Amino acid sequence: MLTIQGIPAFDDNYIWCIGTDTGPDVTLIDPGDAKPVITALHAQGLTPRAILITHHHPDHTGGIDQLVAHYGLPVFGPGHEDIPHRSHPLGEGDTVELPQLHLRVMDVPGHTRGHIAFYRAADNLGPALLFCGDTLFTGGCGRLFEGTPAQMQDALQRIRALPDETLVYCAHEYTEANLGFAHIAEPHNAAISQRRKDVHAARQQGLPTVPAPLGLEKATNPFLRWDTPELVRNAEAFAGRPLITPTEIFSAVRQWKDTLD
Ligand code: ZN
Ligand code: FE
8 A cells, every 4th residue: 555644844835755555665745855854764764766846946846955965866857847956857648657656747837837746546556646736735726926827727627627536635734724715715615614624623633634635625625616606706706807717717716815815
């Protein structure tokens, strides 16, 4: 079986560490800081074999230098961004083939221009997984720093087409704040109200709320709900005009959330 742990870094980042229950080898995703990674691996007797990067922001790449110096690792990352020590440039449709870990690469521009995500289909080792960096967040999505609303909406549309059982491993613990906005955007959505309670209770106990199943995201995440009448009506009230296309709706919801953050 696969085993996945989130190594906490900075205030709210998770550095995902994928291993198996049969050996010490692990794969690291978005190590923004080397220190907590080295500490966790050392304590558990684990050996990193590769680094995977979703995008170029320092809170996702800051640990590469030191980890490569320490362990000498290949670095898989987006081909269209500047990634230190990148040995394997990746883009849409590429695959990462490591022993017991086969991932498909998706181009998901929007947060950054070259952002990629890693998807793993379900098999006998475990469920479907999506490592999506700062594109889809649990309960929300990344800000548009470099890409366009059309690019981000298209990326989210392709993510929404993945199976409901897919576990979403995003790179930050933002769920509780995100669901506060989700509730404002869709006050009558009972699934959002229930998830807010569940997430609040988990956070009170210091538990992570990532990963979450994509099916739950489809039911509660305003950035995956562009065809929900209540959300569209409220986004139109914010924008002060009718919103027709999914991109217009996405763009208004993103701007609305930005004004409240
Ligand atoms: Zn980022
Ligand atoms: Fe980030």
